[in-house]
Amino acid sequence: MNKLVSVSDANALIDAGRRLHIAGDEVALRLLHRGSWIGGTIPYFLTPDGGVVDRENVFVTELPVEVSAVSTELIDVAHLTEVSxxxxxxxxxxxxxxGMSAIHAEYALAVEHIPSLFASPIVGWVAGIHxxxxxxxSPKVIDGASGELADDRLVVMHATLPEGVVATVGIVNVFTQGDGDSIVFDQTGFSGKACTINGKAADFLDYARRTDLDLKLPLVANHAGEMINVSFQALDDAEGIVKFYAPVLKGVEYRQAAPLADYRTALISAIEGMHFSPAFSCNCILNYLYGGLEGQQPIPVPGPATFGEVGxxxxxxxLVYMSLVKI
Amino acid sequence: MATIPTASHPVWERLITGTATHKFSLFAANMAIDQAKRQYKEKPGDKAAIVKSLVEFFDKYSKLTADELASIS
Incomplete structure (x- = not known):
């Protein structure tokens, strides 16, 4: 199951002992029974019928039947490494x-230093609001086992799989590096200022203003073959910085994404091209907004439209997804 | 099916120095290599630990990565 359902239908699944991931508006999440689930706030969803804003129903993803055990936990900043x-x-x-919390930022920055980060698959998203x-x-997460909501901790569901089945995390990214300027930032962080552009020292806000950067096109870095985006949040003249929705990494070369002829078509085509039905997926609110996905056309892979994705x-x-593979 | 080379195999040094490049079908493999490259660039003296961690990753996912790794070994 991977779809929008009523609160009463979600409660029936919870009461039946199903292991669930649930996304929805805070008011709806507060109506859910305690059980084996975790959730986060967001009212934007991509459904087989198109993108919708829905504050009454909740998006439920049932964990695969192969999952043999789960545990849930709210984790604070001091214990971030426990995710891994x-x-x-x-x-x-x-x-x-x-979203927009200290732990959101801390996770993004600290994840580079989490030991054995890639030893076990980690997938998820950033909760948001209308x-x-x-x-x-504030965006919130909820541990369904206790019913506790939090805007200062992350929630995690650790799931155990049997031998012979592994979870794999993948992404669908319509962007590639363009052929424009090479940008290398002096510092890691959610904002950019001092940098080198094509090898020469520069101020990134000045560069963004001077070149009239299209802020809908993210910065893209090539991470050993994976194109990883950092999206623009705003040009902040008061602070003299450019703000991002994810950290840029010191010393990594970024280029602005190559323009898309048609954002929505590129996105839908890329997803359709995967020919898959993942166990879990979520997509970015910026794809939802910039791609004009609301109420438009069938979306091949449903899920919440989120304030950030975690792979x-x-x-x-x-778009981030997780699939189970028999080996 | 191919096996994962031991930590002493030169493929690991080629991967963390960027002299060998390959986009694996497994997203995590590429991200793990990328992290190892940055760690090695920052602390070359940690090479053994960085390679050990990478070998452990590929061992765990050997059935999904061994053949691709063999193609560049």
Whole structure:
């Protein structure tokens, strides 16, 4: 199961002991019974019928039947490494970070230093809110076992798989590096200022203003063949910086993404081209917004449209999925 | 099916120095290599530990990576 359902239907699944991942508006999540599930707030969804804003129903993903055991936990900043170190030897970890929180930023920055980060699959997303609620309410995550909501901790569901089945995490990214300027930042962080551009020292805000950068096109870095985006949040003249939705890494070469002829078509085609039906998936709210996916056309791979995606590391403008593979 | 080379095999040094490049079908493999490359660039003295961690990753996912790794070994 990977679809929008009513709160009462979700509660029936919870009461039946199903192991679930649930995304929905905070009001709806608060109506859910305790059970074997984790959740996060978001009212934007990609469904087989198109993108929708729904504050009444919840998006439920039932974990695969192969999962033999689960445990859930809220984790604070001081214990971030437990996402990896407490993972089962054979299984995967599904995480949800409360957006715009300290732990959201800390996870993105600290993940580089988490020991054995790639030893066990980590997949998930960043909880958000309706854009009209910005500044009014905070994104939250919830541990369904206790019913506790949090906006300062992440929630994780560690799932165990039997021998012979492995979880694999993948991404669908429509962007590639363009053939423009080479940008290398002096510091790791969610903002950019001092950098080198084509080898010469520069101020990134000045560069962004001078070249009139299209902020819908992310910066893209080539991570051993994987194109990883960092999306623009804003040009901040007051602070003299450019803000991003994920950290840029010191010393890594970025180039702005090559323009897309048609964002929506590129996105849908890329997803359709995968020919898959993942056990879990989520897509970025920026793809939802910039791609004009709301109420438009069938979406091949459904899931919440999130404030960031997690495929081990924090990702932007990317569809993230997890599949089970028999080996 | 191919096997994963031991830590002393030169393929690991080629991967973490970037002299060998290959996009694996497994997303995590590429990300693990990328992390190892950055760690090695920052602390070359940690080479043994970095390679050990990479070998452990590929051992765990040997059935999904061994044949591709063999193609560049």
């Amino acid at each position: 170190t407490e993972a089962p030897p054979h299984g995967f970890s599904l995480v949800i970070l409360p 854009l009209s609620d910005l500044g009014k309410v 081990y590391v924090l990702l932007n403008q990317t």
